[in-house]
Amino acid sequence: MTTPATTISVTTGTPRITLVNVFTVAPEHQDALVEALDEATRSIFVKVPGFISANLHASLDGTRVVNYAQWADEASYAAALRDPEVREHVQHAAGLAQAYDPTLAQVRSVHHADTAGS
Template sequence: MTSPATNISVTTGTPQITLVNVFTVAPERQNDLVEALDEATRSIFTKIPGFISANLHVSLDGTRVVNYAQWADEASYSAALRRPEVRRHVEHSAGIAQGL
């Protein structure tokens, strides 16, 4: 489950930012969270200027989901967070994770 990016790398000396979000989730909800994050990446984030990529990783015990996302710069990321559809996604995903 990744965005359509073809070249993902961490670079220095550029305004690019990388975010690593670690969600704690009940094991029976891990798949729900992965699906919500993957759907939001495909339907929301890939359409927002400055978005580069997102990759999801799951723990074997089912209690963690890691979302590794890259943005062109901090301004693009900050602007995305002000969008209503992004705020709804953040609240929805947090609700799944907090349903421990």
């Protein structure tokens, strides 16, 4: 897996969208799904216009994988889904999961820990 510096910029009032896709997976398939998503991101998505970043999260109980991905706008994400290479990846990832729930969202509020007293 890769560990580049983050490119996440979470701000309100932009056309950026966030894909939050929660995959339900058998614990014995969690690592394979994470690796498939990681590989597709490194080899496919980084070249897709409008893609900004992706972060993969594996639940501690082994039953979920969460893909948190940022896109320039909804049109860029929709165009990516029409790309045959992207569609092939989506089908492969779906085949490793028991279920998945992709949700597009826009940042409406941002908060940070109060570190003024530190």
